[in-house]
Amino acid sequence: MTTSTALLLADLAGVAVFAASGASAAVAKRLDLFGVVFVGFVAALGGGIVRDLVIDEVPPLAFADWRYATTAAVTAGAIFWLHPQFARLRTTVLVLDAAGLGLFTVAGTLKALDAQVPPVGACLIGMITAIGGGLCRDLLTGEIPVVLRREIYAVAALAGSIVVVLLDGLGYAGPIPLVAAVLLVFGLRLVALRRRWSAPVAALRPPPRTGGITGPPD
Structure with a gap:
């Protein structure tokens, strides 16, 4: 197996994992077959589409190479029918999702560097490539995006992008x-999942109590 073939298979594996994640979220929201496939497609390929548009590579790879769209759609369709069995594999899915996060982070950052994007921009594009699909998935299913909550997800992708640069x-x-x-x-x-690491959140203080509403001074 050549290196290019191995990289393609790894990329498609990441697409399949994120498509499965998106389809599972759509099934939980009771969407129909089209909705499940659409959310799975967006979750798998949304970050890559944004990346390609930002670096002015058109059409995006998700549309230019039929294997990416087909992998996402077939995986999402399979989850629609097999979701009861898939739901039992939550730990496995989390592990594969972490692997996909790493692969997409590195691939997105490298592609940005190849397009002569400056280092800071390449780091941001690498992070967006990895988290963009999940962000779109959560927005489509009416959830606060995971990347904006306390979980160490976007931070891990950003750290990987910085290392690549x-x-x-x-x-x-x-x-x-x-x-x-x-x-x-x-x-x-x-490790963040295992140890329940999270980013800090702002502490909310209750409003100060007053003795009641007073009228204007005489």
Whole structure:
């Protein structure tokens, strides 16, 4: 198996995982078959579509290569019919989701760097590639996006993007350093889930009590 084939298979595996995640959320909201497939498609490919539009690569890969759209649609359709069995695999899905997060982060950052995007922009594009689909999924199903809540998700993707940019700047953009960046995102996400790490949230204080409404002074 060539390196390009291995990367393609890894990319399609990530698409399938995120499509399954989106389809599961749609099933839980009692959407019909079209709705389930649509949400699965958006969850799997939304981040990549945004990335390609930002770097002016048109048509986006999700539309240019039939294998991506087909993988997302077939996976989402399968979840529509097999969701009772799939629901028992929650732990497995979380692990695969973490792996997909790492793969999409590294792939998105590299693609941005190849398009001559400056380092800071490449980090942001890498993060958006990884989290964009999940953000769209939650918005379509009426949920507060996971990436905006306390879970360490977007932070893990951003950390991976920064590592990729640093490695590229130092000339260490070979397969081994990039695999290490994928493993960093993967490991950080799993450890955060295991230890229930979360980003800080603002502390809300109750409004001060007053002795009652008083009239204007005489």
